[in-house]
Amino acid sequence: MYPSGLKANALLISVSLIALTVMLGVRANTVARVHIEGSKALLERDIPLQQMLFQLDAAFTAKQQAQKKWEITEDVAYGELFAKYGVLEARIIREVTEVWPGFDIIAKEAANGGLTEAHIQRAQEMLISEKAAALRDAREVAAGLLRVMTVALVLSIVITAWLILLLYQGLLHPLRRLRDATARIRDGELACRMKENGVSELKEIAQDFNSMAARLETLDQAKNDFLATISHEIRNPMTALKEGLSLLASEEKKLSAESQKKCLSACLIASKRLEFMINNLLNLSRTESGILERDFSRRNIAAAIQTAIDEIRPIAERKSISVRLLAPELVFMSFHWEGIVQAFVNLLLNAIKYGRESSIVDVMITNEVPSPNVEIEVMNAGADIPHDELPKIFDRFYRGANSLKQQGMGVGLHVVKKVVEAHQGAVSALSGSGHTRIRISLPKTQRLSGAASFVGGGHG
Ligand SMILES: Nc1ncnc2c1ncn2[C@@H]1O[C@H](COP(=O)(O)OP(=O)(O)OP(=O)(O)O)[C@@H](O)[C@H]1O
Ligand SMILES: [Mg+2]
Known part of the structure; x- marks a missing residue:
């Protein structure tokens, strides 16, 4: 005591x-x-x-x-x-x-x-x-x-x-208990907690220790979940690729030209999924280490979005979804090309994945002259995102209730948010009446922050 x-x-x-x-x-x-x-x-x-x-x-x-x-x-x-x-x-x-x-x-x-x-x-x-x-x-x-x-x-x-x-009694005894608890954490017993009692200072130490242990436990769990998800997610396209390729290479089963085409398209989609997944992970670490900002250049953002649309087109076609770009031809501004392409690939993949079959996905770019920002919206028709889920969908590894039957790691929108933040922009989601809209606002002119940023701007 x-x-x-x-x-x-x-x-x-x-x-x-x-x-x-x-x-x-x-x-x-x-x-x-x-x-x-x-x-x-x-x-x-x-x-x-x-x-x-x-x-x-x-x-x-x-x-x-x-x-x-x-x-x-x-x-x-x-x-x-x-x-x-x-x-x-x-x-x-x-x-x-x-x-x-x-x-x-x-x-x-x-x-x-x-x-x-x-x-x-x-x-x-x-x-x-x-x-x-x-x-x-x-x-x-x-x-x-x-x-x-x-x-x-x-x-x-x-x-x-x-x-x-x-x-x-008041200091040495609790200190010994702290030492024991630290040793247990060191040995990997992350569920270990200290009793939060005693004089106020010791109570605070015990509380800090417990929140540190809880954070370590959460991070450890997140790491395990992430590894489990990633290996599961990689295995699916890898298996599809392997099976498609072995079918094409098989001497015994001669495929018709039509089947060969289907098989090749399946392989292409599987390899694209692998590529998107790896790009997402790469961009995630790029945005978190802050190196994305170093590679900005002044280019046409409408062209970057068109590239993203071209990349996902085969996947959209499988669900008979058509993607439209409604934008001025040239919207010049300073941005990270691969980062923006990846962010729109993610948004479009979501719009296809969670969108209704045979529907239309619209991408709209608005570049008003007096506005300091370029506004971009991706809209799809499909089941709504529940209101209470909206603030969480940009969190790392968060997956909504509607995603249970779909593949994914819960990193797509988090990467979008990180890329947009690296551009000093903002992203938000609206969902209702069978339509989901993701809105991105990017400043035309980047504020200078050290040597990392560029001064961009202009409009097309
Ligand atoms: N267009 C959309 N319509 C409906 N729900 C969506 C839409 N976009 C995202 N969501 C919801 O937000 C969640 C988070 O999206 P996010 O893209 O981060 O993860 P994911 O698509 O589940 O996995 P990943 O993108 O890593 O493959 C999704 O699980 C889904 O519940
Ligand atoms: Mg996604």
């Missing part, structure tokens, strides 16, 4: 990890800054405070000595000295209290009952214990940060491992 929404999962996890890291970073930064600031203030305060306490101690001692000497000698000078040190002592106590509010209790006690040695000593001890408490705090904060970082690290490792597992 693929995890669904791998992309969304990975995105969510990455965003959470980044958010967690950012939050932890900001928190650690704030805590560390507060403690650094605190420690810095403590250090900055400590030295001057020590000095002040030292001065206080000195002022206190000097005051006591002056007092003792004043009491013994009763000298006024010592009395003044005592008072002076007393003022100094009071000033230092004020200054210490300003810098260090914790000294306030001692300052109050000294104000009430006078400063003693014990006060100064207590102040020293209070300072030391304050420093020790600050150090303890810093250690605890550091330990806390370390704990949070460790948890984050463990979390990251777990999440990363989970992601790797997801990737393994």
